[in-house]
Amino acid sequence: MSIGATGLVGIAVLLLLLVLRIPVAFAMFLVGFVGIAVLNGWNAAMGLLASETFTLASNPELVVIPLFILMGNVASHTGMSRQLYDAAYSVIGHIRGGLASATVIGCGGFAALSGSSVASALTMGKVSLKQMDRFGYDPRLSTGCVAAGGTLGILIPPSTGFVIYAILTEQSIGRLFLAGVFPGLLMLAMFVLTITLLCWFMPSLGPAGPANSRAEKLRSMLGAMPILLVIALTIGGIYGGFFSPVEAAGVGAGLVILYGIVTRKLGFKAFWDACRDSIVTTATVMLILIAAHMINPFLALSQIPTVVGEFLAGMNLSATATLLVILLVYAVLGCFLEGFAMLVLTLPIFFPVIIDLGIDPIWFGVLVVLTLEMGLISPPVGLNVFIVKSVAPQVPLGDIFVGVFPFWIAMMVTLLLLVAFPQISLFLPDTMFN
Numbered sequence: 434m435s436i437g438a439t440g441l442v443g444i445a446v447l448l449l450l451l452v453l454r455i456p457v458a459f460a461m462f463l464v465g466f467v468g469i470a471v472l473n474g475w476n477a478a479m480g481l482l483a484s485e486t487f488t489l490a491s492n493p494e495l496v497v498i499p500l501f502i503l504m505g506n507v508a509s510h511t512g513m514s515r516q517l518y519d520a521a522y523s524v525i526g527h528i529r530g531g532l533a534s535a536t537v538i539g540c541g542g543f544a545a546l547s548g549s550s551v552a553s554a555l556t557m558g559k560v561s562l563k564q565m566d567r568f569g570y571d572p573r574l575s576t577g578c579v580a581a582g583g584t585l586g587i588l589i590p591p592s593t594g595f596v597i598y599a600i601l602t603e604q605s606i607g608r609l610f611l612a613g614v615f616p617g618l619l620m621l622a623m624f625v626l627t628i629t630l631l632c633w634f635m636p637s638l639g640p641a642g643p644a645n646s647r648a649e650k651l652r653s654m655l656g657a658m659p660i661l662l663v664i665a666l667t668i669g670g671i672y673g674g675f676f677s678p679v680e681a682a683g684v685g686a687g688l689v690i691l692y693g694i695v696t697r698k699l700g701f702k703a704f705w706d707a708c709r710d711s712i713v714t715t716a717t718v719m720l721i722l723i724a725a726h727m728i729n730p731f732l733a734l735s736q737i738p739t740v741v742g743e744f745l746a747g748m749n750l751s752a753t754a755t756l757l758v759i760l761l762v763y764a765v766l767g768c769f770l771e772g773f774a775m776l777v778l779t780l781p782i783f784f785p786v787i788i789d790l791g792i793d794p795i796w797f798g799v800l801v802v803l804t805l806e807m808g809l810i811s812p813p814v815g816l817n818v819f820i821v822k823s824v825a826p827q828v829p830l831g832d833i834f835v836g837v838f839p840f841w842i843a844m845m846v847t848l849l850l851l852v853a854f855p856q857i858s859l860f861l862p863d864t865m866f867n
Contacts, residue, residue, distance in 0.1 A: 436472065440735025443468040447728070447778070457774045458720035465727030472734045485726040490719065493679065494599075494606060499715040500682035501546075501591040504663075504689050506707035508546045509556050511693040513660045517542040518560050520657035522642070523650045530632030530639035532568060533578040534625045536561040540582030541621040542657075544589040545664045546689070549714070550809055554583025554817045558824035571638040572828045574631065577836025579824075580817040581624060584806040584844075587772065589617035590668060591682065593718060594802045597773060600722055601729075601780050604794055606678045607671050611861040612795050614668065616803065616851055623843040631839060663688050672865050718773075725777040738782045745786055752790040756797070756852065759783050760804050767808020771816065775805060799858040800851060807844050810837040 443464050450460035470478040489495075518539035525531040525538075540557045544550070558579045565575035587594040590610035599606045632639040645653070667685040670676035676684060693699025732738060745755055762783075766775050780801075787797050809817040818833050825833075851857055 436735055437737070437740060439468065439471060440732060440737040443731060443735065444737070444778075451770065451774060457771060457777075458717070458724040461721070461724035461728045461774075461777060465724065465729075465731045468731035469727070469734065472731070481730060482727065486723050489600075489723050489726055492600070495596070495719070495722075496679050497591065497606060497682040498593065498596055498718055499711055500679070500686045502549070502593075502714050503707060503711040504682070504686040505543070505546045505549060505552055506710050507686070507689045507693055507699065507704070508543070508660065508663075509552070510703040510707050511689070511696070511698040513543075513546070513689070513692070515560050516653075516656040517660050518557065520653040522564075523645045523653035526642040527644035529636055529641050530574070530628040531642055532561065532565045532570060533574055533628045533632075533639050536565070536575075536578050537582040537585075537621060537624045537628065540579070541585045541589055541617065542660060542664070544583075544586035544617070545591075545668070546660065546685070549593060550583045550586035550806070550817060551820055553586035554579055554820045555824065557582060558821050562821075562825050565639075568642050569640055572825070573832045573836035574628070574638045575836075576821045576825055576828050576833045577838075577840060578624070578628060580810050580815075580821045580833060580837050581840030581844075583817045583820065584809045585617060585620060587806055587809070588613050588620060588799075588802055590614060591678070591685075592802065594772065594776070594805060595798065597718070597722060597725075597776055598780070598798045598802065601725060601776065602784055602794060602798070604798060605862075608795050608862040608865070609798050610668070610678060611672055611865055612799050612858045613802070614861055615857050616799050616847070619850065619857065620803070620806075620844065620847050623847050624840055627839050627843045659692050663692075672861060674865065721773050721777065728777065729781045732781045738785050741782050742786045742789065746789075752792060753852070755786070755790060756792060756800070759786070760800060760848070760852075763801060763804040764807055764811075767805060767814075768811045769814060770808070771814070772805040772808055775808070776801070793855065793859065795862055796851075796855045796858050800848065803844065803848050803851065807841060807848075810834075810841055 447460055447464045451457065466478050466482060469481060518535060521535035521538040522532060525534050536557055540553045543556055544553045562575055562579060590613045592613055595609040595613060596606055599609050628639065663685055667681040670684065671678060671681050690699065750758065763775065787794065809815065812834050815834065818837060821833055822830055
């Protein structure tokens with residue numbers, strides 16, 4: 434069997450294992466290890482397994498993962514996510530669709546603490562769905578806005594998706610975090626605009642809620658100040674050059690824990706549960722990263738990236754057209770594959786092509802992560818849709834997918850805007866480092 438054929442067989446086996454619901458990390462470990470052994474010998478495979486595992490696990494930049502995850506888990510246990518939702522609701526809850534817009538804003542704020550789309554959708558779903566149901570919101574809108582709003586967790590920094598992209602491509606985590614700020618805010622604004630337009634043309638989808646007094650609004654806004662201060666200190670500290678991403682993660686986690694202790698909202702059991710959940714999530718991410726460093730050399734040995742690069746070059750497309758083709762591939766794969774699996778499988782193939790075309794790797798990272806977001810609400814996989822289904826079991830799965838469709842369109846419009854105007858993504862990182 435030729436080298437190229439071995440690579441194709443390896444990719445086919447990997448996809449088969451993923452379809453059979455084998456965990457992503459174990460599937461990549463198996464295919465990468467056996468593939469390297471076939472192409473380069475068992476000794477090379479064993480040596481790579483030992484060296485790459487130790488090298489990656491000892492990378493100090495990866496400390497941002499457990500610290501930011503811990504920050505999000507502690508914030509959830511201390512009720513900070515609820516406070517942000519209450520503040521948004523007190524200001525805009527009295528307009529049509531105001532509860533849904535407040536939910537999306539709450540998802541965006543919680544995303545800036547947790548960096549996790551699943552955590553954002555799950556937490557805000559528990560907080561807001563019963564409230565929207567009480568005021569007579571259409572289940573398609575209420576569940577759709579939670580599922581879509583949760584996707585902000587993978588784009589608004591600190592984003593686990595950006596950390597994995599940075600490790601796989603050897604890019605700056607700090608630059609990627611900053612590059613995600615304006616696109617994340619743009620996405621948030623597009624979601625709110627989508628809700629406003631839907632409720633304007635179909636008022637029954639999201640009726641107006643009761644208006645709050647000025648005193649109630651002020652009280653709710655003051656309650657949200659702690660979470661806003663933590664977000665401002667962590668992201669602002671990175672932008673101002675006061676913190677590295679690792680230091681910002683430590684500061685953020687420390688402040689959230691201190692807030693929980695001072696307000697007596699963080700007991701020992703809650704803190705233990707937050708730490709345990711953080712360890713489990715971190716271990717999952719680390720396994721995926723280590724597995725990626727096993728399968729990437731196999732793909733390189735099989736010359737698959739070279740073949741794909743030559744194929745794209747032979748199409749004689751412009752750099753922008755080639756970029757759109759690659760993003761289309763990501764959008765299609767997002768209907769079937771989990772986001773981290775897509776990153777690991779495709780970056781070794783597409784990233785060299787991007788570099789050869791002279792496309793900014795930070796900009797490309799934002800576009801890729803946004804496309805992964807779309808996969809979180811795309812059928813038939815749509816991980817966030819199933820998360821919301823677990824919180825609202827009475828709503829048919831088909832209705833949730835119908836509810837997320839307008840938000841999927843909003844994400845597509847945002848993606849095209851970011852392709853047309855790269856400076857939306859690059860302004861902050863460029864001003865920080867220049």
